[in-house]
Amino acid sequence: MRYLIIIMFFIISCSKPSKYSLTGNVDLNDDEKVFLVQMKDNRPVLIDSTSVVSGEFKFSDSINFPDMHYLFFEKITGNIPFVLEPGNIQIEVYKDSLRSSKITGTKSNNDWTDYLSETRPFTSELNNIQIEINQSLRLGDSVLIYDLEEQFIDMRSKLVDYEFLFMNNRKESYISALILQRMIFERSIDYDKADSILNTFDKTLENTNPYVSVRNIIDNYKLSNIESPNIGSFAPKFSGPGINGDIISLNQIKSKYILIDFWASWCEPCRVENPGLTNLMESYSNDDFVILGVSLDVSRDAWIKAIEVDGIDSWIHISNLEYFNGPIVKLYNIRGDVGIPSNFLINQERKIIAKDIKTDELEFILNSQLNNLN
Numbered sequence: 001m002r003y004l005i006i007i008m009f010f011i012i013s014c015s016k017p018s019k020y021s022l023t024g025n026v027d028l029n030d031d032e033k034v035f036l037v038q039m040k041d042n043r044p045v046l047i048d049s050t051s052v053v054s055g056e057f058k059f060s061d062s063i064n065f066p067d068m069h070y071l072f073f074e075k076i077t078g079n080i081p082f083v084l085e086p087g088n089i090q091i092e093v094y095k096d097s098l099r100s101s102k103i104t105g106t107k108s109n110n111d112w113t114d115y116l117s118e119t120r121p122f123t124s125e126l127n128n129i130q131i132e133i134n135q136s137l138r139l140g141d142s143v144l145i146y147d148l149e150e151q152f153i154d155m156r157s158k159l160v161d162y163e164f165l166f167m168n169n170r171k172e173s174y175i176s177a178l179i180l181q182r183m184i185f186e187r188s189i190d191y192d193k194a195d196s197i198l199n200t201f202d203k204t205l206e207n208t209n210p211y212v213s214v215r216n217i218i219d220n221y222k223l224s225n226i227e228s229p230n231i232g233s234f235a236p237k238f239s240g241p242g243i244n245g246d247i248i249s250l251n252q253i254k255s256k257y258i259l260i261d262f263w264a265s266w267c268e269p270c271r272v273e274n275p276g277l278t279n280l281m282e283s284y285s286n287d288d289f290v291i292l293g294v295s296l297d298v299s300r301d302a303w304i305k306a307i308e309v310d311g312i313d314s315w316i317h318i319s320n321l322e323y324f325n326g327p328i329v330k331l332y333n334i335r336g337d338v339g340i341p342s343n344f345l346i347n348q349e350r351k352i353i354a355k356d357i358k359t360d361e362l363e364f365i366l367n368s369q370l371n372n373l374n
Contacts, residue, residue: 018086022059024071026093028052033074036084038067065208066108066174073098083108083174108174115166115175122159126152137305145309149266160188164197172202174210181210184217186324190335191218229332231355235260235346238328240294240318243304248318250350255290257366261315261343262334264296265306270341274310276359280366281314289366294328295319296340 024034034057036048047069050057066085071093078098080091087106094100103109129152136144163183167176180197183189195218198211205211229236239249250258261277263270281291293315297303300321307313320326324334334342345354345365354365 018062018064020059020061020063020084020086020089022084022089022091024057024091024093025055026052026057026073027055027095028073028075030054035072035074037070037072037079038084039070044070067209068178081112083112085109085174111170111173111175115179118166119159119162122155122162125155126159129155133302134299137301140305140309142309146268146271149268152266153268167197168200171200172204174205174208177201177205177208177210177214181214184214188324191222194218229344229352231352233352235344235350235352236331238331240320240326240328243307243317248316250292253290253292253316255286255288256348257289257369258346259289259291259343259362260294260332260346261291262294262296262329262332262340264340265299265302266297267340271306271310273341273359274312277362278310278312278314280359280363284366284370288370291315293317294326295321296323296326296329296334297321298323 022036026034030052032052034050034052035046036050036059037044038047039045048059048061050059063084063086066083068081069084071080071082071091073093073095076095076098080093080098080101080103082089082091082103083106085106085108089103089105089109091104092102094102103113129148133145133148133152136148163179166173167179170176180189180194184191184194194214198214198218201211235250237250239247239251242248250260259277259281263274265271277291281289291312293307293312295303295317297306297319298321300319303317303319303321307315307317318328320328322329324330332342332344334340342356344352345357345362347353347369353369354362357365
């Protein structure tokens with residue numbers, strides 16, 4: 001009986017939340033408010049608030065597992081992301097540059113600091129390239145845009161390589177679980193690869209929010225055996241915003257054959273194929289064949305500019321401007337690990353008759369199908 005009591009005490013004590021203490025130093029006036037915020041379902045939730053006293057503020061309570069939180073200040077724009085977890089956390093707040101504030105005291109926050117400092121060269125360069133792309137778009141310099149997009153893709157690849165190395169070297173780190181969660185949310189990693197990485201993580205992460213979130217997504221994927229729509233199946237129905245914001249649905253397009261083409265302004269292979277697809281479309285009447293372009297862009301300006309530069313304004317265009325997270329993109333299971341361009345040719349019954357075909361093959365199929373109809 002004594003051993004049973006000891007075991008029960010051990011189980012109960014292990015399930016109890018642990019204490020955290022957060023102390024911050026900041027050059028603000030007394031009584032100015034500091035807010036502790038957590039994101040839940042992509043919405044900010046106020047967890048606690050306190051006031052500055054003699055250049056210092058404090059939070060303390062209990063928490064079960066590490067989780068990302070944010071500090072907001074009454075009279076300062078921006079916030080400080082950090083990991084709230086058991087232990088003593090110290091934050092030196094730089095009010096003129098909140099994201100440069102120094103966070104120390106616990107393992108997850110030390111890992112977070114390492115990650116931010118080691119990825120800063122990549123993220124800074126990506127931001128600079130994006131600024132140059134936007135400037136080139138305004139100038140209409142398509143040659144420079146292509147070169148900058150190649151640089152962007154190369155730098156992005158280097159950042160991803162670093163993140164894979166980080167997860168491999170820090171299998172017990174909460175930050176590794178956060179990285180993997182972001183990758184799978186962005187659909188920039190294959191589910192099987194994400195599963196293999198998740199299985200290498202330390203068991204101490206199993207109850208953290210990012211770990212549980214990734215595990216649920218992968219398990220649901222395995223249960224539903226998600227695949228791209230297959231040849232012979234009906235094309236999943238969808239609707240989305242067009243160039244002018246009007247909602248366009250697949251159902252309202254009356255052409256006999258429709259090529260649903262997934263592309264983006266930043267996708268060089270897509271841009272190479274676009275003019276040839278346009279030339280092919282223009283050799284048929286709209287009653288016989290049209291192209292429905294679904295863009296994975298995130299910038300409306302870049303999307304519109306690419307349509308103009310590539311001369312594909314005769315297509316029907318839709319975009320949710322959500323990268324690989326758009327509802328149509330997910331519906332057709334267009335994944336970051338596979339990439340784009342990707343396309344589906346559907347017939348008058350709205351069945352898929354071909355997938356991922358090049359222009360020459362597309363022309364052959366269309367001629368054959370249309371001749372059979374006549």
